[in-house]
Amino acid sequence: MAAIEITARGVVQGVGFRPFVHRLASRCGLAGWVENTPGSVVLHLEGDAAALSRFRALFGPEIPPAARVTRLSVRKAAPTGVAGFTIRASRRDGIALSTIPPDIATCPECLRELADPADRRHRYPFTNCTNCGPRFTIVTSLPYDRERTSMAAFPLCAACRKEYADPTDRRFHAEPNACPACGPRLSVRGGDGATVETDDPIGTAAAAILGGSIVAVRGLGGFQLAVDATNDDAIRVLRKRKRREEKPFAVMFRDIGSVRVAGRITVADEAILHSPRAPVLLVPARPRSPLAPSVSMGLPTAGVFLPYTPLHRMLLDRADRPLVMTSGNAADEPIAIGNGEAMSRLRGIADLFLLHDREVVQRSDDSVVRRVGRGIYPIRRARGFVPAPVTLPRSFPDVVGLGGEMKNTFCFLKGDAAYLSQHIGDLEQAPARDFYEEAYRFFRRFLDARPRAACHDLHPAYFTTAFAERAGADRLFGLQHHKAHIFSALADNGFDGKAVGVAFDGTGYGEDGAVWGGEFFAVDGMDVRRAGHLAYFPLPGGDAAVREPWRTALSLLRTTLGAAEAESAARELFPGISGISIRRVLEALEKKINVVPTSSAGRLFDAVSAICGLCVRSSYEGQAPMLLEGVAARAAAGTYPFTLAEEGGQLTIDWSELLRGTVADARGRLPAKTISRKFHDTLAAAVVAAASLLAESGGARHVVLSGGVFQNVTLLSRVLSGLRSRKLSPLIHRQVPANDGGISLGQAYYAAAQVAGG
Numbered sequence: 232m233a234a235i236e237i238t239a240r241g242v243v244q245g246v247g248f249r250p251f252v253h254r255l256a257s258r259c260g261l262a263g264w265v266e267n268t269p270g271s272v273v274l275h276l277e278g279d280a281a282a283l284s285r286f287r288a289l290f291g292p293e294i295p296p297a298a299r300v301t302r303l304s305v306r307k308a309a310p311t312g313v314a315g316f317t318i319r320a321s322r323r324d325g326i327a328l329s330t331i332p333p334d335i336a337t338c339p340e341c342l343r344e345l346a347d348p349a350d351r352r353h354r355y356p357f358t359n360c361t362n363c364g365p366r367f368t369i370v371t372s373l374p375y376d377r378e379r380t381s382m383a384a385f386p387l388c389a390a391c392r393k394e395y396a397d398p399t400d401r402r403f404h405a406e407p408n409a410c411p412a413c414g415p416r417l418s419v420r421g422g423d424g425a426t427v428e429t430d431d432p433i434g435t436a437a438a439a440i441l442g443g444s445i446v447a448v449r450g451l452g453g454f455q456l457a458v459d460a461t462n463d464d465a466i467r468v469l470r471k472r473k474r475r476e477e478k479p480f481a482v483m484f485r486d487i488g489s490v491r492v493a494g495r496i497t498v499a500d501e502a503i504l505h506s507p508r509a510p511v512l513l514v515p516a517r518p519r520s521p522l523a524p525s526v527s528m529g530l531p532t533a534g535v536f537l538p539y540t541p542l543h544r545m546l547l548d549r550a551d552r553p554l555v556m557t558s559g560n561a562a563d564e565p566i567a568i569g570n571g572e573a574m575s576r577l578r579g580i581a582d583l584f585l586l587h588d589r590e591v592v593q594r595s596d597d598s599v600v601r602r603v604g605r606g607i608y609p610i611r612r613a614r615g616f617v618p619a620p621v622t623l624p625r626s627f628p629d630v631v632g633l634g635g636e637m638k639n640t641f642c643f644l645k646g647d648a649a650y651l652s653q654h655i656g657d658l659e660q661a662p663a664r665d666f667y668e669e670a671y672r673f674f675r676r677f678l679d680a681r682p683r684a685a686c687h688d689l690h691p692a693y694f695t696t697a698f699a700e701r702a703g704a705d706r707l708f709g710l711q712h713h714k715a716h717i718f719s720a721l722a723d724n725g726f727d728g729k730a731v732g733v734a735f736d737g738t739g740y741g742e743d744g745a746v747w748g749g750e751f752f753a754v755d756g757m758d759v760r761r762a763g764h765l766a767y768f769p770l771p772g773g774d775a776a777v778r779e780p781w782r783t784a785l786s787l788l789r790t791t792l793g794a795a796e797a798e799s800a801a802r803e804l805f806p807g808i809s810g811i812s813i814r815r816v817l818e819a820l821e822k823k824i825n826v827v828p829t830s831s832a833g834r835l836f837d838a839v840s841a842i843c844g845l846c847v848r849s850s851y852e853g854q855a856p857m858l859l860e861g862v863a864a865r866a867a868a869g870t871y872p873f874t875l876a877e878e879g880g881q882l883t884i885d886w887s888e889l890l891r892g893t894v895a896d897a898r899g900r901l902p903a904k905t906i907s908r909k910f911h912d913t914l915a916a917a918v919v920a921a922a923s924l925l926a927e928s929g930g931a932r933h934v935v936l937s938g939g940v941f942q943n944v945t946l947l948s949r950v951l952s953g954l955r956s957r958k959l960s961p962l963i964h965r966q967v968p969a970n971d972g973g974i975s976l977g978q979a980y981y982a983a984a985q986v987a988g989g
């Protein structure tokens with residue numbers, strides 16, 4: 232007789248973990264118990280040595296699909312002589328947010344029941360079990376029990392109660408358990424809010440969509456707007472009403488087979504789409520895709536995902552064609568969650584409302600990822616991911632990172648776990664700021680957080696910088712934006728040691744007052760120092776330059792070619808821009824009016840995109856670089872020259888010859904795809920060369936890559952292979968976005984180290 236104790240940490244509660252252990256232990260003939268403790272599940276197992284090793288062999292491979300074990304420890308224990316195996320009641324003391332799992336996509340068993348006419352949950356749009364269903368989005372307070380979720384309004388019927396209480400049942404302690412007899416119901420309202428009588432709400436909604444209407448659907452983390460993705464006119468109407476001119480829409484497909492018709496996907500992509508997190512995945516679109524051109528507006532990628540609730544599944548089955556599924560909001564507002572809220576805020580956008588009576592408590596948009604290698608590379612982290620923590624290499628004091636202004640998230644760090652909020656968005660408008668404060672209070676209360684420090688961006692005008700005073704922390708730290716990116720990547724990888732950090736980004740407030748965005752850092756543990764950057768160039772007119780990439784391009788033309796030659800090149804390359812506008816910008820540059828120096832890699836992409844004629848004016852953030860990446864030819868076409876120089880102790884990448892080359896090629900009428908490919912290859916080579924030099928001089932073998940520009944997988948993959956060929960180990964983001972959605976983690980990580988260090 233022997234005994235062991237296993238402790239599993241990570242996403243292990245509310246995901247069917249204890250019933251799974253119960254079944255496996257019984258199968259192996261082991262006695263003992265399993266219980267939830269704060270942040271972990273503890274197993275005590277007794278039996279003969281062979282049974283114990285059989286359990287350990289089967290344990291890993293059979294873990295429930297929605298569970299994610301980030302740490303597992305096994306130790307010998309003293310046998311107690313216990314008989315049989317039991318699931319012990321939860322120990323409630325001090326249980327924190329770690330016990331709320333993220334929302335989980337409908338599992339295969341529930342889908343089977345949904346389609347089975349003999350099952351009592353046949354076509355019931357709120358079917359779920361311990362392996363799937365809503366979690367984070369229904370929680371009102373802790374501990375995570377039915378009474379403290381929006382399911383409290385639906386008392387369990389006798390049949391559901393029996394399942395809920397049975398340790399051997401798939402629905403044992405499934406808090407959102409429901410059936411047609413006792414659970415939530417659908418209803419339909421017209422665009423004017425008037426009740427629509429129907430005994431088939433999903434059929435009514437599907438028919439409206441097929442007729443070209445825009446239907447607001449109350450989903451899991453809030454409302455979505457559903458439109459026939461093959462109907463160009465309907466999508467154009469949606470764009471107009473939502474004031475979203477060109478930014479691509481995500482499309483939900485009925486099944487993997489229909490995804491394959493529209494996008495080129497690999498086996499690894501299928502695994503991501505089918506995963507319990509069910510994110511939107513960006514994939515290359517097929518040339519003869521059935522999707523209307525207005526879905527992606529010239530981008531060669533498509534954001535695809537699969538139904539992740541029974542309601543979505545049924546809607547897609549009935550519509551039987553891909554549907555645009557975009558967040559239910561007007562421009563610059565957070566996603567709507569309440570029925571009344573949606574009917575007032577989406578009035579004039581939606582023609583029909585498909586509603587239900589289960590309150591959405593936590594706003595949560597769909598998550599967006601790309602694939603790099605076999606793994607995911609997050610772009611927007613929300614539904615399916617939040618509030619699962621990022622596990623850190625060691626324990627730290629309680630702190631909070633407040634995030635930046637765009638694509639905001641915040642991050643509470645507690646012990647060895649970092650809890651990022653869901654994607655909150657751009658904090659320029661009041662409704663988004665309200666959402667930030669509401670989510671902040673929620674996380675703080677749920678985590679019982681008493682932050683000893685709060686960390687904000689250096690930018691004095693950011694909302695989060697002002698909010699820092701109200702964050703409820705003892706100390707405040709300001710951290711430069713791109714250092715935060717590097718700390719974020721270090722935390723994401725649990726890396727501690729010497730490295731070179733590369734932060735290629737749009738813009739961030741620099742320590743010298745310049746706009747940074749193409750930075751290299753020497754990393755030694757928690758010491759991060761700037762060691763190099765892209766050569767500065769003058770950025771004319773701040774925000775106007777971001778909206779109108781031709782302005783940045785003109786500045787670069789002037790720097791490399793001189794004012795006179797720049798003017799004639801600009802007239803040739805930007806025929807849609809008036810000569811007066813061109814001269815006005817040149818004049819401002821000459822007199823240094825409203826001009827700041829920048830090292831931004833993002834702005835360099837903007838400029839080349841404009842020079843290639845792809846994006847002279849931009850209608851959404853990131854459009855110019857995305858269009859440039861989109862056209863990059865697959866075959867190598869040569870590179871442009873560049874030089875590395877040293878200036879004031881900083882390694883600088885001089886891009887002037889690179890730019891001269893792109894202009895010559897553009898004026899020589901070379902296709903944009905060739906110029907783009909040469910530009911990507913050159914910039915990647917420059918990054919690799921600079922990183923190699925810094926690695927050598929600093930004795931580092933690792934290179935961490937962060938910043939929004941590294942969402943560009945064409946650039947990223949070339950940098951990765953370049954680094955590997957130089958025997959350097961690249962580290963990239965895997966848990967949080969490389970863009971500004973990830974910096975709150977870096978801020979928290981930095982502040983925690985400062986507090987721990989005294």
Ligand SMILES: [Zn+2]
Nearest residue numbers: 338341360363
């Ligand atoms: Zn299920």
Ligand SMILES: [Zn+2]
Nearest residue numbers: 388391410413
């Ligand atoms: Zn029931």
